[in-house]
Amino acid sequence: MPYSYRCGSCSASSPPGHYDDALAARDEHRRTAHGGLIPDGESITEADDPDRRGLDPKTIAAVAGLGLLAALYRWITH
Ligand SMILES: [Zn+2]
Numbered sequence: 303m304p305y306s307y308r309c310g311s312c313s314a315s316s317p318p319g320h321y322d323d324a325l326a327a328r329d330e331h332r333r334t335a336h337g338g339l340i341p342d343g344e345s346i347t348e349a350d351d352p353d354r355r356g357l358d359p360k361t362i363a364a365v366a367g368l369g370l371l372a373a374l375y376r377w378i379t380h
Pocket residue numbers: 309310311312313314331335336341
């Protein structure tokens with residue numbers, strides 16, 4: 303699950319990534335935008351993974367491949 307850092311003070315968010323990336327984004331944002339201070343309302347939350355929206359092509363290909371194998375098996379054994 304990807305994570306995203308969000309600063310409630312600026313309404314800025316980091317792109318989804320590993321938890322360590324979100325921590326690095328937090329540290330960088332604190333340093334560059336708030337002079338090293340801790341802003342109000344910051345959080346690290348689980349972010350939507352754009353790759354997991356809908357069916358991904360690999361899953362569709364795997365299901366289609368299994369269907370084809372089943373059809374081939376039936377064709378060979380009958
Ligand atoms: Zn901020």
